[in-house]
Amino acid sequence: MSNLVRIIISSLLLVGTIALFWFGHWGWGILGILVTILAWVTVFFNENMLIAQWYFRKQNIAHAEKWLNNIKDYEKQLISAQQGYYHLLLGLIQSQRAPMQSEKFFKKALTLGLHMDHNVALAKLSLAGVMMAKRNKREAEKLLQEAKKADKNKLLADQIKMMKDQMAMMDKQQFRYSR
Secondary structure, eight states, X not given: OOHHHHHXXXXXXXXXXXXXXXXXXXXXXXXXXXXXXXXXXHHHSOHHHHHHHHHHHTTOHHHHHXXXXXXXXXXXXXXXXXXXXXXXXXXXXXXXXXXXXXXXXXXHHHHHOOSXXXXXXXXXXXXXXXXXXXXOHHHHHHHHHHHHHHOTTOSSHHHHHHHHHHHHHHHHHHHHXXX
């Protein structure tokens, strides 16, 4: 359902709730307020995204993907603030199946914008992993530095350190095989 339809339905619910209060139906009016609030929340936060994020936190990737696939046209169904997170979740799901294919989702997420710094750091860290797998060391190092800058709360510090260690191991292997 597009956001325009959600706004129209939410506005009609608001008018109906005000009418219930006007005519003295206080009990139904309070219930109407709760339903109206729920309808307005779905304007700003798509229910499919909310459920997919909940399943993702529960490590149930199959269900999260099912709910993300319910979003057919993300540009119409999601507000611009959620579009980046939609691609971030798709990239994280894809990176478990085919890591090399997830690059486009992470780049799209960064292009559309992620509002939280630790999510930007996560996307750049994942992109660095893809670049490392492609043997593009310079780009991977650059992305790791950007991820380290974006991770202000040090939530991904261990993963960044582990990635740098893997990059150092990759250098040693290349040196050993180049002789």
